[in-house]
Amino acid sequence: MTTLDGAVALVTGASSGIGAATALGLAQNGASIALIGRRRDRLDGVANDITELGAKVLVLEGDLTDPKGAEDMVQETIDRLGRLDVLVNNAGIMLLGTALHTTTEDWDRMVALNVSAMLHITHAAVPYLIDAAATSPRGVSDIVNVSSTAGRVARPSSSVYTLTKFGVNGFTESLRQELLSERVRVSVVAPGTVDTELVDHLRDSIRDAARRQVDSIEPLRPADIADAIGYIVTRDRRVAVNEMLIRAGEQTW
Template sequence: MDNKLAGTVAVVTGASSGIGAATARRLSEHGAAVVLVARRRERLDALVAQIGEAGGAALAIEADLAVREHASRAIQEAVDHYGRLDILVNNAGLMLLGPVVGADTDEWDRMLAINVQGLMYATHAALPHLLAAAEDGLREVADIVNVGSIAGRLAWRGYAAYNTTKFGVHAFSEALRQEVTRRHVRVGLLEPGAVATELVSHNSAEVRKEMTDAFDARVEKLEAEDIADGIAYMVTRSHRTTIADMLILPTEQD
């Protein structure tokens, strides 16, 4: 541990696997107490044990962030347990791909609920605590990092609904940054390219094959730890520095 985040508390959503789990481990290594929020309790408990064995402090909170009351409760439980909140990493997300023509619109609803509304609910609940942390002198700053996607910059056939959610995250992040930056709450957007995680696994076999054909044969994907490193970099900068937008791509991705 290097203790750059000693004394701080970080909430990481979507922490049961992939980028969220890697981020929780990395922030713990920097000295933060981490609060792990996701729906899969067994995985959260296993990660809490892993972080504890490494000398860190972690708390698991089972919640479905698409439900406003769950998001508010998760943030309040974190603050009740540790007494403060310094960092919020909005990582929970879902990627369901396919054409607009003939689409299952229930999938659109699920993505909007998790990728956009869940992120907004968690942010709304966390902001009063983050604003308070920014004023108390520990770091003279607090942080929100929203995990977006390159799909929030570029639109592709078959990605329309997912593109919509990630363009929305991009817009929300920048608007919020302008609103709270002079109150020393930094808002950063991290936009990954292709990452080897479970994100694609919720799609049909046909969609998974298309993605395999598009990426796997020619691109060495990023690992979750690569994105966690980026998030840690953003939140460990001097209080005078904001990384407002970070794009992380595999070297071979066009």
């Protein structure tokens, strides 16, 4: 295990749930944190919690689906915090519905946030992550992409959400191989059912059905996924945890 003292971590989708818990966990491990999200009030609340831990924090409100916006937020992280050692791509949305009853707008929203936003921020961050691996005491830097069990198991009413998460997995593995020689580790974490706001974005009838499906399951907590991400990025440079699948104990799919 290595400390994150002196490291800087950028976490997307950091205003709540897995992103907020991950930001707090990395701060507890010694990192300075850049938070990216769209809800400034919620980001400020997470930032206050990080400040109370004695860690530096930068709040970046913006839209990662805009390539220029993503580039600007990475640059502001470098300008304000000095470097970038860890990127956690957590921002995402789940909009369920069959092809007959959903809209192409919902599909486009998922592709934009779950895939395009991840590509934009990653592309902007890679040069700085390579530099961090070459200059830090850890001798390594990290990208962690948050996927889902939907990236492994396809189910009805989630075709495009599943498309995006299978895509995250494939992108992660290819990027992992590309950056091996640069000492940038690239990992994917695939959570199962987690107690977050993800289902809150669904239409009423679908949201009720989704909640009934998991009523009998004790869900994972955001901190459980944050713990997994913290484990990955605090391994010694000789260790690369490529993939973690984390299901709720009673989850079958």
